Amino acid sequence: MTSERSTIQYPLSRAHARKPGGCAENPPKLLRRERGVEARGETPTLQFIFEIIKPDNDSGYALYLVLIVLTVAAILFTITLTSIRNTNLQSIRSLQRTQADLLAQSGIARLEYFLNGGDGHDITWQSARYEERIGSYGAILLSCARWGAYNRFSSIGTRLKVSRTMAGLVGRDIPGVLRPALTLSGHIGGLVLAEGSAIDGQVVLHHGAVKRNNNRTVERGSGKWTVHRSSASLPFDKRPLDDFIVKCRTLLANASGDTLAVPSSITLTRDNDSLIGRSPLVVLGSCTVGRIDGAGATVVVDGTVLVNNSTACMGICFVAQRVIVEGGQTRGCVFFCDKPIVIAAGTHASQFFSTDSITVAEDARCASPAVLACRRVVRPDSSLSGCIIIAGDCRVSAHAICYADSTELFRGMRAGPGIVVNQGAEINGFLITDSDIDIQAATVNGGMYARSISTMHNNLPSKNWLYACALREPGGTMMFPLLGEIPMRVEMNRER
C-alpha cells in the first residue's frame, strides 16, 4: 500500500496481507510518524527504541547519534594521545635521568679537582654553594663543608626538569706516607718481633734492624722491607683537625647566649626533627638521641648527649659538654666534647672527638668510616692528658688519631702512650699518634704510625718490642680522613 504524504504504514503481517483489489481487512493498529519521513525498512524494534528516546518529537535522531559518535571518538582519541604522551615522557625522562646522574658525578669530579689543588684551592676547600652552568645543557650545584676528619658534600646535577643528588662523606685514599705497615718516627731505633709477631708490609725506622725474639737474631729478609729515614711526628698536617675542634669549642662557648636556644632537655626523634631544620640547634639542657636522620645538621648541647639502645641516628654533629654512649646505632655522625668519651656498646660508624680520652669497650663496634680523634692537653701537673683506649677482644673498624696541640710544650712532659690496644683486639684501620703506642697480642689490618712502641710485658717495660701482634695491609679499599699531602684520590661514602 502506498504511504500517504504525511503518514507511514508499516508492512502488514501475513495474517493481514492485503487482498487483491482492496485494502487489508481489519488492519492492525500501527505506529505512526508524522511529517513525511520515509522509513522504509525500519524494524519495529528500532522504531520502538526511537520512540522511547524521542516519544513525541519530530526533530530526528541524527544529532544524538553524531554526538555519541563524537564522544566515543574523543574519548578514544584522548586515551591514545595520553598514552603516546606518557610513553614519550618516560623515555625522555629516562635519558634526562642519565644525563642528570652524570652531571651530579661531574660535581664530584669538580670537588676532587679543587681538593687536589685545582684553580688554586687545596685539601681544605669548602663552599656552601658552588654553582656551575654548562652552557644550555645543564647545571651543577656543589656544596662541601668540613665534617670532623672528613668533608660532607652534596652534588646536584640538573638537566632541564630532572635533578639528581649525590651526597655523603668524602675522604681520600691512603696517603703514600702511610703505606708502610709500621712507621716508628722516634729516634730509639730498631724493632723486635716477639712471641710470633708478624708484619706484612714495609717497616720504617729511624735506624736499627728488625730482630726476632731475643733481640739477637736479625729477622730473615727484613733488609728488603725495612726502610731507614727520619719521619715527621705526624704523617699529615693536623690543622684541619685543630680548626674543627676550635670551631666546636666556639659553638659551645656561644651556646648560652643563643636567643633561639631550646631552654630545656629534649629527645631528638623524627617527630620533632623540624627542630634541626635550624642549624645549629642549641639545647640548654640534655639531649637524648632517638631515631632521626639529621642530613648534616649540627646540635649544640650545653649538657649531656645520651646515645642509648633506642638510638638510630644519622648525619648529625653533636657538640656537647659531655657525651655518653650506651648503645644504639649511629652513622655519619660526629660527637665532640672536652671530657672523656666511653663507647660502651652499639655499632657506630661515626667520628668521636675529645680533648680527653676515648675508650672503646669490648661490646662496642666501630664501623667504617669511623674516626677516634683525641687532642691531648697539658694537665696542671705538666703531664699530657688524653689517649685512645681500645678494650681487649674488641672489633674496631676505625682510624685512631691521638696528637698533642702544637701550642703545647710537648718536649720534656710526662706523657703516657697516645693509643692503648689491649689483648685480643682487632683493628681495621690506622693507628696514628705523635706519642707511643701500647699494643700487645692484637691484630691491625691497616697500619701503625707512632713515635715508638711502649708496653709492659711480664711487668717489665719494653721499647719497640712487638708481642704476639699481626700487622697486615688493609684488605680492599679503605677511606681515610681528608688529611695529608696531595695528590690524592677521593673516596666517598654515599648516603644518597
Next chain:
Amino acid sequence: MVEGKAGYTLLEVLVALTVFLLVLTPLLTRLVITGSSSRAADRITAACLLEQESALASHSPDAVLPHETRNLYGRLWTVKTATTGGELKEYQMKAYKGERLAGSVRWYQYCGNDE
C-alpha cells in the same frame, strides 16, 4: 514499497561512519603508538648505551675511542666521544642509531692523579 532514487539515509551513513570509526580508531591508535614507542625505545636504548660507555670511560679514560660501533638487535649504533680539557676533562658522548642522533651526555672527569 516506495519507489525513489537509490542512496542512503543520513542515519545509515552515520551508522556506517560509526562502525568505520570503531574499527579504524584502534588500528590508527596502534599504528601511532607503535611509531611513538619505537622512538621512545630508541631513547631508552641510547640512555643505557651512554650510561655503559660513560662508566667505561670513568674507569679507563685511556681506553675511550672517539668512534665506537655496537650492534644491538641487528641495528648498528654508533657512540662518538669528544674530550676537552686537561686535569678536569669534559666528555661529550653522542649515541646514533644509524644516522639519527638518539641521545647525548656531557660530564666532567678528574684525571689529575692518573699514574
